[in-house]
Amino acid sequence: MTSESMLLAVDFGAWTSEDWSAASAVATALLTLFTVAIALAAALYARQQVTLARQLREEQAQPFVVVDIQDNPVWRQAFDFVIENMGQTLAKNVKIKIDPPLTSTLDSDGYPLQSTPLLTQGIPSLPPRKRITALFDVGADRREAGLPMKYTATVEFEDAHGRPQEPLTYILDLSIRYSLLSMTEYGVHDAAKALREMSKTLKETRRDLNQERQRQRAIQRAIDELGSTEPTGTE
Missing domain, CATH: 1.20.5 (Single alpha-helices involved in coiled-coils or other helix-helix interfaces)
Known part of the structure; x- marks a missing residue:
């Protein structure tokens, strides 16, 4: 059973x-x-x-250091090297390693970014939302110079209590910027530039008007002098 x-x-x-x-x-x-x-x-x-x-x-309270290359907001043909703490707490002892070392067409002007304390010594402290921007290169000049278009950036840093954080790695690829379409947004800098050009044009126009006015006066004086020298007829 x-x-x-x-x-x-x-x-x-x-x-x-x-x-x-x-x-x-x-x-x-x-x-x-x-x-x-x-x-x-x-x-x-x-x-x-x-x-x-x-x-x-x-995780939300940890610092988050970002390294990037972005368009310059003033000079549209230029690139900026940007470091920013996008986290909510302080980042300490920020060390940035770039492979291969950064090279730019501006290095010959005496401003090699790779040799600055920003990359050789690091950043002692980087508060939340703190952004450091440095002019890196000019797009057209760089392409003609044949300089590297891709870099690997490794960032090492500590939190506010001195605890080492996991290193972050970024691929900085400049080549994609030459194939992207974008719209131009005009700002205050463009307005100031347009006003300067308008002022220059007005000065040139005023100068041309003064020259034309002087020329007309000279012609009128010549006519008046010619009329005063002609002999008068007798009846």
């Missing part, structure tokens, strides 16, 4: 009070174990959520 048949063959009417008490105790124990299992599962889930929330808060 199978266990299912034995269960079906149980005569509950023949059970004594002791049998019912024993069955009740077993059912209570099983229910208690089930309740404990649910409580343990809920506790483990809550602990996991607390751990994830703490990790998220810690």
